[in-house]
Amino acid sequence: MNDILVAAEPLRHFVETALINEGVDVERAKQASATLSYADLAGLDTHGVLNLMSLYVKGLSEGVISRTAEIEVLRDQGAVVTLDAHQMLGLNAGHYAMQMAMDKAKQYGVGIACVRNSTHFGAAGYYAQMALAEDMIGMAMTNLGSDPVAHAMGSRQPILGTNPISFAAPVANMPNFLLDMSTTVCASGKIKQANARNADVSGDWLCNDKGEPVSNPEAYFNGTAYLPGLGGWKKSSGGHKGFGLNLMVEILSGVLAGADVPMVGQKGKTNEVGHFFLVMNIPSFMPASEFKQTMAQMLDGYLSVPTFDGFDTLQYAGQPDNDNRAERAERGIPIPVTIFKELNEYAASHQMMPLEEL
Numbered sequence: 414m415n416d417i418l419v420a421a422e423p424l425r426h427f428v429e430t431a432l433i434n435e436g437v438d439v440e441r442a443k444q445a446s447a448t449l450s451y452a453d454l455a456g457l458d459t460h461g462v463l464n465l466m467s468l469y470v471k472g473l474s475e476g477v478i479s480r481t482a483e484i485e486v487l488r489d490q491g492a493v494v495t496l497d498a499h500q501m502l503g504l505n506a507g508h509y510a511m512q513m514a515m516d517k518a519k520q521y522g523v524g525i526a527c528v529r530n531s532t533h534f535g536a537a538g539y540y541a542q543m544a545l546a547e548d549m550i551g552m553a554m555t556n557l558g559s560d561p562v563a564h565a566m567g568s569r570q571p572i573l574g575t576n577p578i579s580f581a582a583p584v585a586n587m588p589n590f591l592l593d594m595s596t597t598v599c600a601s602g603k604i605k606q607a608n609a610r611n612a613d614v615s616g617d618w619l620c621n622d623k624g625e626p627v628s629n630p631e632a633y634f635n636g637t638a639y640l641p642g643l644g645g646w647k648k649s650s651g652g653h654k655g656f657g658l659n660l661m662v663e664i665l666s667g668v669l670a671g672a673d674v675p676m677v678g679q680k681g682k683t684n685e686v687g688h689f690f691l692v693m694n695i696p697s698f699m700p701a702s703e704f705k706q707t708m709a710q711m712l713d714g715y716l717s718v719p720t721f722d723g724f725d726t727l728q729y730a731g732q733p734d735n736d737n738r739a740e741r742a743e744r745g746i747p748i749p750v751t752i753f754k755e756l757n758e759y760a761a762s763h764q765m766m767p768l769e770e771l
């Protein structure tokens with residue numbers, strides 16, 4: 414695969430140092446590096462250090478992401494808060510807003526934070542899982558602003574963002590449930606990764622204009638293959654349900670948050686991304702121990718169901734990430750050679766310690 418293994422903590426520290434170099438305040442850099450490190454450890458490779466240079470450092474140095482913006486409370490009514498991130502790092506805006514939603518949930522039983530005028534916030538699951546330690550259920554979503562990249566059921570033009578949903582619920586004595594997925598067949602980063610590695614893309618990640626699968630990722634970049642919404646091109650494979658889910662995310666994190674949305678367009682000079690966070694405080698509904706025990710019983714029941722010949726045993730969302738975390742904490746994070754080189758070129762030109770291969 415042409416990957417290089419790097420230890421998790423030096424990699425996180427590298428991210429923190431690079432962001433400080435770019436003028437980000439130390440506390441914010443530390444927090445943002447924790448979010449990227451979370452994705453790297455969980456195996457969400459498209460949303461970890463891979464994006465450090467191409468999204469965050471580039472955005473900061475071009476002024477598309479603000480180094481100094483403060484988050485502004487636009488409305489604060491009971492359990493609901495609406496925030497303006499003023500184009501700060503989405504990694505910081507997301508953390509701040511999720512914490513506010515959790516504080517509200519503690520007080521009111523539920524808490525909701527909407528964020529407008531933000532930028533790319535990384536892996537949605539990072540924010541949802543923040544709720545777990547407090548015996549809360551967390552949800553996080555984001556749109557892509559007015560920059561659609563995916564197609565709905567044969568639409569001739571891209572009209573959808575990859576609009577991820579994440580949902581986290583605590584479980585007793587087993588890995589927590591943590592669903593973290595784009596509402597397109599895959600995150601667009603997976604197409605970029607395959608292209609960088611000269612590898613084919615799998616299954617139905619890309620389709621041509623007849624709805625037939627395309628395996629060459631280059632076709633996506635030269636405009637002859639398209640990324641479909643979750644469920645694919647056709648109604649028979651559930652494409653209409655993926656389209657609906659994608660729009661649900663767009664409505665909550667785009668329209669309701671007051672961010673830019675596809676088909677309406679950009680309000681200001683820059684693309685204004687929106688996020689949506691929902692938190693439920695379990696003790697406001699039932700004792701947390703009862704909830705977590707029933708979760709464990711239910712999930713354990715699923716895991717014990719046999720599968721047809723040739724199928725893997727069942728897993729639930731959050732389990733693979735948990736396994737990755739344990740393995741990668743011990744063996745290191747695999748980084749594509751091209752990214753390793755890119756990071757160390759940056760280190761050399763910014764008087765930073767280079768990353769070392771394990």
Ligand SMILES: NC(=O)c1ccc[n+]([C@@H]2O[C@H](COP(=O)([O-])OP(=O)(O)OC[C@H]3O[C@@H](n4cnc5c(N)ncnc54)[C@H](O)[C@@H]3O)[C@@H](O)[C@H]2O)c1
Nearest residue numbers: 457535536537575577591592593594595600728729730731
């Ligand atoms: N910030 C953004 O704009 C943006 C946009 C799109 C995606 N993303 C992020 O990209 C990441 C990857 O998204 P994706 O759609 O490619 O995810 P994916 O297809 O890799 O699915 C990941 C989810 O599926 C679960 N899972 C994996 N294997 C499983 C199995 N065998 N059985 C049951 N569950 C299983 C995982 O626990 C995880 O919850 C996510 O972190 C997402 O938040 C971010």
